[in-house]
Amino acid sequence: MRWITIPVLLLMLTASAPIVADKEPIRLGYIPLTDCAPLVMAKELGLFEKYGVDVEVIKEASWANVRDKLLTGELDGAHCLFSMPFSVYTGVGGKEGSEMKIALVLNNNGQAITLSKDFCGKVGFKQTPKVAPVVAAKLKAEKEVTFAMTFPGGTHDIWLRYWLAAAGVNQKTSKIITIPPPQMVANMKVGNMDGYCVGEPWNGVAVKQDIGFTEISTQDIWKHHPEKALVVNKKFSEARREELKQVMKAVLEACKWLDNRANRKKASGVVGKYINAPADVIEARLMGDYNLGCNQGTEIYTDDYMLFHRGGETNFPRRSHAIWFMSQYVRFDYLKEAPDYKAVADKIIMQDLYKEVAASMKIKVPDDDMKPFVLDLDKVKFDPNNPGEYLKSVNAINQ
Known part of the structure; x- marks a missing residue:
C-alpha cells in the first residue's frame, strides 16, 4: 500500500478547489431595485466563485448609506446610481472631492x-408629445x-428635473424631496408626495396597488441612457485591482445572462427575494x-426595456455621459460654476481598466465616447466637447 503524506494530500485536495483570494471577502x-440583478445573479449563479473571488452581496437602506459605506471602506463596491460619484465629487450629494470609482455600467x-x-x-401622459404643456398648467392649477x-x-433626480423642465414647470415652485427607493410606494400611499422618479419595481408596484400610474418611462426621455454602475471604493480599486477585475468579469457574465430573455423569469423570482417585491x-x-395604470392600457417596449449588456454597448462607462450629468447640475442650479468636466470624468471613470477586462472577455468596446448625442424627449443635442454651448442653448438654469 502506498502512503500519502498529509502535506501532499492537502496539496491534492486544494488543487481541484476554486481559487479564492486569501483576503477578506469583498x-x-x-x-x-430590479437593476441590482447583475450583482445578485453573479452571486446566485456562482459566477464570483467561477472567477475566484469571495463576494458578499449586502442589502443597504438608502443611497446615502451606500455613499457613506463606500467612502469609509465598509463596502468595497456597490450597485450605484451612475451619476452619484459625480454628484458626490462635485459637492452636490456629498463632501466635495470625495472619490468613488466607476468600473462599469450595469444597465440601461x-x-x-x-x-x-x-x-x-x-395630465397629458403617454400622448404625443410625451410631455405636453397641459401637464404643467394642470399640475400647477x-x-x-x-x-x-x-x-x-x-x-x-435628473430624470425628474429634466421632465419637469420639458413640461415647462418652474422647479422653484415645486417641492422635491429625497426618499429611499423601497419607501416610495408607502410614502405616496399616505400622501407625502404627488409623484416620484425611481427604478423598478416600485413604479410597477404602485400600479399593482392602484395608488399611482406610470407617467413616463426614462427610456422615453433618453433611450439607452446609463442608469446603474458598479462603483468601488478608491483604495479597493488600487490595492485589490486584480480581484476587482475578476469581480467585473463575473458581473459582465451575469449581464450577458440577464439579456437572454429566456432567463428573465428565473431572474425575477431570485431578485424578488433579494428586494422583497412581487416577482410578477x-x-x-x-x-x-x-x-401603465390609470386606464392607459399597456405599453410594450421591444428594444428599450431594461437592458444589461447589449453586446457591450451598455457596460462601457462613457465620459460623455458623465459630462452630461454634470452639465445638468449647472443647468438646475446645483452648481454655481461649471466643474472641470473632463478632468472629473477621467478621475472617476476607470475606462482603461474596463477596456482591459472587456478585451480579456472578447467584449467589443464602443467607439462613440465623446461624440454628440440627442435626447429623445425634447430632441436636444448634447456635445460633450462643448457643454457650455449646450447650457446656453437650453437657457435652462432655474427654468
Whole structure:
C-alpha cells in the first residue's frame, strides 16, 4: 500500500478547489431595485466563485448609506446610481472631492416617473408629445406639488428635473424631496408626495396597488441612457485591482445572462427575494410589458426595456455621459460654476481598466465616447466637447 503524506494530500485536495483570494471577502452593496440583478445573479449563479473571488452581496437602506459605506471602506463596491460619484465629487450629494470609482455600467433604461392617482386623467401622459404643456398648467392649477427622487444629483433626480423642465414647470415652485427607493410606494400611499422618479419595481408596484400610474418611462426621455454602475471604493480599486477585475468579469457574465430573455423569469423570482417585491411585477417590466395604470392600457417596449449588456454597448462607462450629468447640475442650479468636466470624468471613470477586462472577455468596446448625442424627449443635442454651448442653448438654469 502506498502512503500519502498529509502535506501532499492537502496539496491534492486544494488543487481541484476554486481559487479564492486569501483576503477578506469583498463586500458589495445593493439597493432593493430590479437593476441590482447583475450583482445578485453573479452571486446566485456562482459566477464570483467561477472567477475566484469571495463576494458578499449586502442589502443597504438608502443611497446615502451606500455613499457613506463606500467612502469609509465598509463596502468595497456597490450597485450605484451612475451619476452619484459625480454628484458626490462635485459637492452636490456629498463632501466635495470625495472619490468613488466607476468600473462599469450595469444597465440601461427601466426607470420611470409615477404620479398619484389624484392626477389620473388630468395630465397629458403617454400622448404625443410625451410631455405636453397641459401637464404643467394642470399640475400647477391643482396645488403646490411635491415630487420625490432618491439622491441629490442622482439619475432619478435628473430624470425628474429634466421632465419637469420639458413640461415647462418652474422647479422653484415645486417641492422635491429625497426618499429611499423601497419607501416610495408607502410614502405616496399616505400622501407625502404627488409623484416620484425611481427604478423598478416600485413604479410597477404602485400600479399593482392602484395608488399611482406610470407617467413616463426614462427610456422615453433618453433611450439607452446609463442608469446603474458598479462603483468601488478608491483604495479597493488600487490595492485589490486584480480581484476587482475578476469581480467585473463575473458581473459582465451575469449581464450577458440577464439579456437572454429566456432567463428573465428565473431572474425575477431570485431578485424578488433579494428586494422583497412581487416577482410578477419585476418580470413584466423586465420583459418590456408595462401596465401603465390609470386606464392607459399597456405599453410594450421591444428594444428599450431594461437592458444589461447589449453586446457591450451598455457596460462601457462613457465620459460623455458623465459630462452630461454634470452639465445638468449647472443647468438646475446645483452648481454655481461649471466643474472641470473632463478632468472629473477621467478621475472617476476607470475606462482603461474596463477596456482591459472587456478585451480579456472578447467584449467589443464602443467607439462613440465623446461624440454628440440627442435626447429623445425634447430632441436636444448634447456635445460633450462643448457643454457650455449646450447650457446656453437650453437657457435652462432655474427654468
